[in-house]
Amino acid sequence: MALLERRQSLLKAVNCIASQEGVHAIPVVVVNGNRFDEQLNEELRGDARIRYLYCNEPSAPEAQLVGRRAVSTPYFAFLDDDDELLPGALLRRIEALEKYPEAAFAVENGYRHQRGQDEAVIDDMEQLNDRPPLESLLETNWMASCSGLFRTVSVGEQFFQNPAPYMEWTYLAFRLSLVFEARFLSSFGYRINVTENSVSSSESYLEGVVDVLTRMLEFDIPHGIAKTLRQKRVAALHNLSVRHLDQGDLRRAWRYHLRSVASLEGLRYLGYSRQFFLPSRLGVDADR
Structure with missing residues (x-):
């Protein structure tokens, strides 16, 4: 992102936090790594509305941890510098947590903004309150950064x-x-500005999906949840195999394929093994 655009989006994020009505919200801005604009950095340091923090490691998760450690209020939230909170968002969420003290966190619906259009992140957020949050999470991710x-x-x-x-x-x-228990709000409280350079189709992201599902399976979870996670993990491995086979990398494709069929959930992909022995894959003239 160009510097001017970055400055505008970051200050817009700060403004939409500081201007939340009915609450006293303190923007905690974490600057991380050593690649940043000095002028913008000094502007942030001098902004009396925010609490400025710096960490050496150029990592978004590390910045989130640094920010969490700095929290001294009863509630906290996150906001990426290119997204925005809509008016009244924090007040609605606080009211939900005060009304439902058994809930450890509240999640509000929002918009995904792409190509000039807003679309709801979740079609029917309110119905999630009628189901265990872990169960609904396996169908759709309702937790965005903001x-x-x-x-x-x-x-x-x-x-x-x-x-x-x-x-x-x-x-x-x-x-x-x-x-924990959660509380879901059907109101629209944020807007995620989707960029064209999405990482969701990259190989690293697809491998990251396998990593996350593997981590989840290490927890003590109900049998039905574990089965669904194993199915998702197998499907992710299969997708990686297909990707590498389409790219002509038979060795890596075969490796991911073997991993995908190494469990009962992966037996449905056994028939895909034939793709590796087609004459065109083996460099054999089929007419001979």
């Missing part, structure tokens, strides 16, 4: 340690859902 408000006394910094490199908010939602 969708939640967390009760400080419940959601400690340990939940932000050893984060997943990809799908970190899904992983956080999973960990929280194992031990």
Whole structure:
């Protein structure tokens, strides 16, 4: 992102926090790494509305942990510098947590903004209150970086340690859902500005999906949940195999294929093995 655009989006994020009505919200801005604009950095340091923090490691999860450690209020939330909170978002979430003291966090619906259009992140957020959060999470990820408000006394910094490199908010939602109750709000409280350079189709991201699902399976979880996670993990491995086979990398494709069929959930992909022995794959003239 160009410097001017970055400055505008970051200051817009700060403004939408500081201007939240009915609450006293303190923007905690964490600057990390050593690649930043000095002028913008000094502007942030001099902004009396914010609490400025710096960490050496150029890592978003590390910045989130640093920010969590700095929390001294009853509630906290997150906001990426290119997204925005909509008016009244924090007040609605606080009211939900005060009304439902058994809930450790509240999650609000929001918009995904792409190509000039807003679309709802979740079609029917309210119905999620009728189901265990872990169960609904397996169908759709309802936790975005800016969708939640967390009760400080419940959601400690340990939940932000050893984060997943990809799908970190899904992983956080999973960990929280194992031990806490949640409250879901159908109101629209945030807007995620989707860029064209999405990482969700990259190989690293697809490998990250496998990593997250593997981590989840290490927890003590109900049998039905574990079965669904194994199915998702097998499907992710199969997708990686297909990707590498399409790219002509038979060795890596075969390796992922073997991993995908190494469990009962992967037996449905056994027939895919034929793809590796087609004459065109083996360099054999089929007419001979």
